[in-house]
Amino acid sequence: MKLRQRIGLTQRQVAQALDIRQSTVSDWERGISIPNLPPSKIKLMLEIYQCSLDELIEAFEDTKKRKKIDRDGDAIDSENN
Template sequence: MTEENNQLTLAKLRLRAGLTQRQLADRLGITIKTISAWERGVVEPRLTFTETERLMEVLQCSLEELVEATNVE
């Protein structure tokens, strides 16, 4: 397994939470297109603190996991 496969991603967090892109988008009140762009690394999530808390709640993840998942190189 390569290091890239071990990288935590938003898609992995979403799948771990048992959610589709549509379900995540609906719970956050955003579009599937936005979720897809985040997961592909096309757009970096720009969230308020409250939105970040909500994303962590929906994905059932810690802030550290969320930061790692959005740290795309």
């Protein structure tokens, strides 16, 4: 995710700060899932990513837009196809 890369953190560092699994952060960044966190964790995400709520929402919407679903229902990255 551009927000994470912009501030120079790894997925592991974000996961540790949010007390979640690194695979969850990876899933968010690949558009497989979106954050389903309590407001206190969303606020923490804004602090970690040093962004506004609008920027955070836009980042996740952009990630989802890059994903396409093939006929078998498998997600594929539209940037590579």
